[in-house]
Amino acid sequence: MRARTVRLQALVLCLGYAIGGCDNSGIRLWVAALVKSGSLSSAQVGWLASGELFSLAIGVLAISASGSRINARWVAAIGAATLAAANCLALFPSTQTLVIGRLLSGLASGAVQASVIGIATRRPDAQRMLALMIAATVVLMSGSFSCRRY
Numbered sequence: 001m002r003a004r005t006v007r008l009q010a011l012v013l014c015l016g017y018a019i020g021g022c023d024n025s026g027i028r029l030w031v032a033a034l035v036k037s038g039s040l041s042s043a044q045v046g047w048l049a050s051g052e053l054f055s056l057a058i059g060v061l062a063i064s065a066s067g068s069r070i071n072a073r074w075v076a077a078i079g080a081a082t083l084a085a086a087n088c089l090a091l092f093p094s095t096q097t098l099v100i101g102r103l104l105s106g107l108a109s110g111a112v113q114a115s116v117i118g119i120a121t122r123r124p125d126a127q128r129m130l131a132l133m134i135a136a137t138v139v140l141m142s143g144s145f146s147c148r149r150y
Contacts (some may be wrong), residue, residue, distance in 0.1 A: 013129060014136035016076055016116035019083060019109065030090075038125070040095065048099060052106035059110020072115040079111035 031049055034040045040048070063075060086108055090101025120129045 007121075010129060010132060011116045013116055013120050014133050016080065016134040017120075019080060019112055019138040042133055050142055051099075052102045054119055055103045055106035059107040060114045061110075063114035063141040072118045075115040076119065079108045079115060082108035082114060 020043075031045050034045050035042055061080075063070075063072075069140070083105055086101045086104035090098050090105065092098070092101075117130070120126060120133060123129050
């Protein structure tokens, strides 16, 4: 395989894995914004954040359990499209669309992460690829962790 193709595949896998990490690191940003705006109470926001993380776990478990029975590339592509749509849905001012958007976002994020990990483990350089994916996610997420003001 050509070196350029290998680098492009590595980039796509790193970005796919980082999508989930960055999506979930944003939870603390929208939680603070919702509490500050007063549109939801602290308890409601806590339930919403917990629900998103729970749906993330369901997405990871469902895709991981299905293993080789499904095409991981299609799952990653459909999951990424669903993640984008769910985050756009969460931008609407209605509380119902926010809840549905964040729960779908968690589910799609889990599906993307699990399928990308499945793709990476089938590569001949799986250990190096997984280390690169984790390092890229840490670098991308460091920007959101350095935010001090909301």
